[in-house]
Amino acid sequence: MRKTTTEDAGTKGARKPFSKGAEAELFPDSWYGRKALLKVRKRKEYRHPVLDLNLRGRRARREAKVLRVARAAGVKCPELFFEDEKNFSLTIEFLNGNLLSRVGKISQEHAREAGAQLAKLHSAGIAHGDYSASNLLATPNGICVIDFGLAEFTSNVEELAGDVLLFEKSLQTQSLGNAGELVAEFRKAYSRNFPRSKEVFSRVRMIAARARYRPKA
Amino acid sequence: MRILAIESTAHTIGVSVVSSSARSAKAVSLRNTEVLSNERAKYPSTDRGYIPRQLADHHAKKYAGVLEAALRKSKTAPEELDCIAYTQGPGIGHCLRVGFVAANSLSKTLEVPLVPVNHAIAHVEVGNWACGTKDPLVIYVSGGNTQIAAKTEVREKRKYAVLGETLDIGIGNFLDVLGREFKCAPPDAVGLLEEAAKGGNLFDLPYTVKGVDLAFAGLLTAVTRAVGGKKTSRRDACFSSVQNAFAMLVEASERVLCHTRNGELLLVGGVAQSKTLQEMYSLMAREQGAKSFVVPAQYAGDQAGMIGITAVKQVLAGMEYGNYEPNQDLRIDAQEIPW
Structure with a gap:
């Protein structure tokens, strides 16, 4: 089982974010030998905590589902490897480009x-x-x-x-x-x-x- | 140089006298440019909103008194004026016309040039002047406007480009409508924000961020329905709608900031006076490693000081104008910024 949590993914000194977007941070990761990205939705200080939790949960769940459906429909997009429902994080395929x-x-x-x-x-x-x-x-x-x-x-x-x-x-x-x-x-x-x-x-x-x-x- | 400026975009008629010893538009700062007087009269908000004709009548009636006060407080004789500036747009047609006629007649009698100013750009420039910001990501939030903009250069022409904005109503209008709906005191955004600051329980409402754009109409409908159907208290509704709307705005700005990477954030316009919004912005700016600035309260809402400051820059930059007529639909990105 994976042990990465939202907290240690964000604070671990060794793990610098691969990219820092407005909504989420991406950390380099691997998944059974394949290059992967861990997408973590961080808590936004400026948002009301209830609103923040709702939004992050809703968006992470929806994003996971969308990725599955889009792949199945033949859209060129990263494969979803793992969905961590507790920490609102997704492990997705790393694409070079x-x-x-x-x-x-x-x-x-x-x-x-x-x-x-x-x-x-x-x-x-x-x-x-x-x-x-x-x-x-x-x-x-x-x-x-x-x-x-x-x-x-x-x-x-x-x-x-x-x-x-x-x-x-x-x-x-x-x-x-x-x-x-x-x-x-x-x-x-x-x-x-x-x-x-x-x-x-x-x-x-x-x-x-x-x-x-x-x-x- | 001494400029008299007239603002008459919506609910406020204002006259200001601004003096400057700056040598170039770029150099305009608090040290060399001063707002000597900034007088205004505001049409009071009512439970029915504004009627353009009545606003214009109000401005026409109040103008002489406001002009007199602005000259007196700045100890300025009309002969000392070098130019007359006025708001060309965007705004309510009836109101813009009053300011234009006033400015035009002054300019003709005193035989000094007329300087048309874009109201949206003026909100930004007064912020730059007061905060000392150089190239900020601007969040312009007022009744009719909700825009996230930054200076960009396209084919050697500098302009404020709108990078994100509301797709339907301005955030101030949204807050005004709810303030009236919930019978806040006063029945507008100010009353609503006061009510919301008392706190409450958050309930689930539509949250509409489309990339870097926003929409408030869905949120407005949902919250009025929820109160009408007794699904929530008035207090919780005020609190939740403000929390939702501001979070949307800050999130859209954060998304734009992640693209543009400006080192400064500048909050301008009437809604910038909200403490709640200011706090949310400074938290976001800190997270993204940017400095956040807020236009001082006396220059946040509509007033003529901002028109004067912008006119100073325009004159120093040697700008020329093809058209002086008021223009209701003037956009922030419609004009070149030579500085």
Whole structure:
């Protein structure tokens, strides 16, 4: 049985976090000889303790379930090795690659694969909730989706459109003047693989128009 | 340089006189730039919210008195003024128009230039001036606005980019509606926050963070329904909705901070006065290794001092303007920041 707890994972001097995100810390780990990451959701001091416990528990359980379903549906994402329900931590497969937010220039191929993976995820009834370039990994095996911390089981067009919108926003900030082309490639691949794409795109327009003080399209 | 500034975005009409001896926009600081007077009149909150026409009438009626007080307290004769600044937007059209007409007539009579100022940028710049921050991640929280923004450079143009924001209503509007709903005193965000500070039991409510964006409408519906259906007490409802809304805001900001890695956090806008929110932000900043700053209370809500401070920077930067008309939908990212 594993003995790592949330506490000692966070304080053990030898174990430096591999990455420290807003929501969770990732520690290098191994699982029966395979390279793994231990994802620990830390207590947030700023949140009311009851709210904090509810959120961390809910999100860890949901993330574990989403990972299983997404893998089964053929989405390129890490395999879930172990779910520690007491400490809200997950042991997941380590994937080698570069974050799409760090590759410098996002290629058309990247944009296409991001569209295809998102379509698969949506077809499996999952909305990612934070589908930005920082949560996509360019690996030798293609684009992989990571960090399902905010993912939800839903086919609600609003949530699906949220994923599309967020990714397109991150293309805008990261592209070197060719955001338009990348968005077009992303959308083409998405619609080829997801029958409800038209409905999703029209909701994207609605959401953009709804935000405060947006320039009117 | 001495600037008279007029603010008339929503519930407040304000006039301020600001003087500065700064040599460049970048150098503007507490040491060389001073707010000599910062007078205002606020339309009182009612249990029915605000009606734009009535706000504008209020501003038109109060303007002369506020102007007179601002000149008197700063010991300024109109001839000493170098420019007239005013809020161009965003805001309520009726109200913006009053400030624009006032500023325009002063500028024509005194034969000094007119300086249009973006209200959202002014909230940020007054914070930078008062706190000495240089390049903070800005959390701008007021009635109509809830934005997480930072200075970015795109193709050699500096701007405040909105990195996260509310997808429906501003957090201040959310708190105002609940303050009215629960008949707090006063019936707005201030009353609600006071009630919530008394503590209570937390009950489960929707918590909507979408990546780096937020939404408050679902939370608003759920909490009013829960009270209507007697599922919770008014006190617990006030406490829980504030805890939920602020945690959402801090979490979204933390997510943005993890991308941008700014060393400073700056909380501005009317809602920045909440002690609860300030404490939550400083805890988050400490966790992420950033310094957290809060705009001083007298510069948090809407007032003309912030318009004056921003105008000083604009004048020193030699900014030019194509359009002076009020613009209700002006966004924080609509304008270049030369400094």
